[in-house]
Amino acid sequence: WMSKSLGNGIDPLEMVDQYGADATRFTLTLLCAQGQDIKLAPSKFEMGRNFANKIWNAFNVFGxxxxxxxEAPARDYRRSRSFDELELVEQWMLHRLNTAIEDIEDSLDRYRLNEIAERVYDVFWRDYCDWYLELIKPPYGEEMEEDKIALAAEIYETLLKLLHPLMPFITEELWWKVRPR
Structure with a gap:
């Protein structure tokens, strides 16, 4: 057990200094399920830091x-194709995103913040970064189609909105990199 009198507690300010405020906040939200004790080690906060790096790098793929x-896009990117005109991978990603939004709303109704963090992490890292961005990325040296940029940015914006209550600083910074001023 962590105890101040035993001297084995983790100072959250040290974790913020070492891993960042967003990473610390996200990690604590993800790990702290209602009614459960947790074994909390400083190394667990590396996951939050790695996730913050992944979020930043995801922008660079299409950005x-x-x-x-x-500093920001010179113009607004909006997709011109309807859902039925999208490629299969694009339809799949939008389906995964909408399913995640439904799951997050359900978890929010039940005040299960750790489930929200888990679901946002899963759709952002596994679906958006590991699959979607890798499949739409053009070969080295080629340009990305404008409509693909627009959809990647649209999905990214939605993911930033979902993530904002959990990681407000990085999402705010990245929001202004995606949106024209």
Missing amino acids: QFMETDG
């Missing part, structure tokens, strides 16, 4: 192809 003014 490198956006026209920018140096």
Whole structure:
């Protein structure tokens, strides 16, 4: 058991200094299920830091192809194709996103914050980064189609909105990299 009198407690301010506020907040939310004790080691916060890095790197996959003014997109990217006109991988990603939103709303209704963190982590990392972005990424040296940039940005914005209550600082920073000012 962690105890202040035993001196084996973890100082959250040290975790914030070492891993960042968003990583600390996300990790604590993810690990702290209602009514359960947890074994909390400083190394667990590495997961939150790695997730923050993944979120940032995900933007770079499609963001490198956006026209920018140096800080933000120079214009608004909006997809022109309807759902039925999208490629199968794009339809799959939108389906996974909508399913995740439904799951998150259900968890929110039941005040299960750890389930929300788990679901956002899963759809962001596994579905969006590991599959979707890898499948739409153009071969090295080629440009990404504008409609693919638009859909990748649209999904990314939605994921940032879902993640914002859990990781407000990085999501705010990245929001302004995706949206024109």
